[in-house]
Amino acid sequence: MNAHWVRNLLLEKSKEYNSLLIENLNHQIFLRFVAPVAFKYGEIKLREAEQNRLLDAVITSTLHSFHVEMVNIYGTDNIIGYSFDKNRIGKENAGGVMYEQAMQKRTSSKLIQKGNFLELLFWFPEETKIVTFAPLVQEMRLSRKMDKEVIGVIEIVRDISHDYQEIFKLQGMIVASCAGVMGLLFIILRFVVKHGEKIIEKRAEERLRLEEKLRKAEHLSAIGEMTAGVSHEIRNPLGIIKKLGPVDEKKKWTNWKCAPPSRISSSKNPSGSTTSSPIF
Numbered sequence: 214m215n216a217h218w219v220r221n222l223l224l225e226k227s228k229e230y231n232s233l234l235i236e237n238l239n240h241q242i243f244l245r246f247v248a249p250v251a252f253k254y255g256e257i258k259l260r261e262a263e264q265n266r267l268l269d270a271v272i273t274s275t276l277h278s279f280h281v282e283m284v285n286i287y288g289t290d291n292i293i294g295y296s297f298d299k300n301r302i303g304k305e306n307a308g309g310v311m312y313e314q315a316m317q318k319r320t321s322s323k324l325i326q327k328g329n330f331l332e333l334l335f336w337f338p339e340e341t342k343i344v345t346f347a348p349l350v351q352e353m354r355l356s357r358k359m360d361k362e363v364i365g366v367i368e369i370v371r372d373i374s375h376d377y378q379e380i381f382k383l384q385g386m387i388v389a390s391c392a393g394v395m396g397l398l399f400i401i402l403r404f405v406v407k408h409g410e411k412i413i414e415k416r417a418e419e420r421l422r423l424e425e426k427l428r429k430a431e432h433l434s435a436i437g438e439m440t441a442g443v444s445h446e447i448r449n450p451l452g453i454i455k456k457l458g459p460v461d462e463k464k465k466w467t468n469w470k471c472a473p474p475s476r477i478s479s480s481k482n483p484s485g486s487t488t489s490s491p492i493f
Contacts, residue, residue, distance in 0.1 A: 220380060224343070227373050228322040231345035234279060235320070235367050241275045242268070243352045247364070253406070259286070259294035260302070267296055276369075282342065283370035286349065287312060310345040310365060315366040320347040341374045 222230045231302045246268050250257055259265055272284055272295075286295040291312055301307070322345040326336035349365035 220377070223373070223376055223380060224324060224402065227343045227371070227376070228345065231322060231343060231346065231371060233318055233371060234276065234281070234371075235345060235347040235369060238272065238275050238284075238348055238367060238369075239347075240352065241271055244374045245271045247351070259288075265295065280371055280373075280375075281369055283368075284371045285368040287366040287368065289316070289365060294365070302319050308346065308368070311344075311368075312366050316346050316348040316363055318350075318363060320345065322346075338377070339374075340372070341377045344368065344369055345369050 246264075247257065250264055250267065254264070257264065259268060268286075276284065283291050283297050284295070285301065285307075287308050288294050288416075291306050291308055293301050293307055296302050311321045322343055325340075325342045325344060326338035327340040346366060346368050348363045349367045350361040350362065352366050386396070444491070
């Protein structure tokens, strides 16, 4: 999205740049070519070698080092009277719709891109050019009421492939930087997640150990309670037995000491005498 906005901005700036070039070229042509030639020859005939040579010198010196690839100057009859490409001189009806707009004092531009399908798809064409048509006007007014007269049309073609390549490089650097930052953040996030997982695992192990200890403590507590209950149940009968044991012994001893004399059994001896023995 940002790259598309930058390309549109570059296109608009290129249009403004071409318009300024044409405006300056128009001024130089009128000042250094149209006025002197009209004064010297009375009329302008670009097909004459001397006039063509003079116009070429003016245009070349004006557009020097501005990366202008092509300049075409059309007459009012839509015929090319001057061109960097000598084979185009004399070509008729070559301006098309943009020529008609320029004759109506409207400047128009278009972008021409060449490349294969992938290059055009990813906005990285092999060649990018901007074409601008603008009116060639007579700067000196013949009267105050009359507007500046259009005496022809100027077409310039400027190669801006280098500018687009720089934008593509900048876009690549931005993408690479974002990828690097995202990769670094991913590594940091992965480290944090791994560290968090270790902490969670450690806490889970501690929780399991505590739960195991708690289960053992509960188990021992249950065993203790059961043992205490069994001991209690065992101690109760023993206590009763211990309490009752001395009483029974005492009763037996008391009963034995206090028992009344039993009847005396008598028996006769063989001699006929009678003996008696107490029976307890």
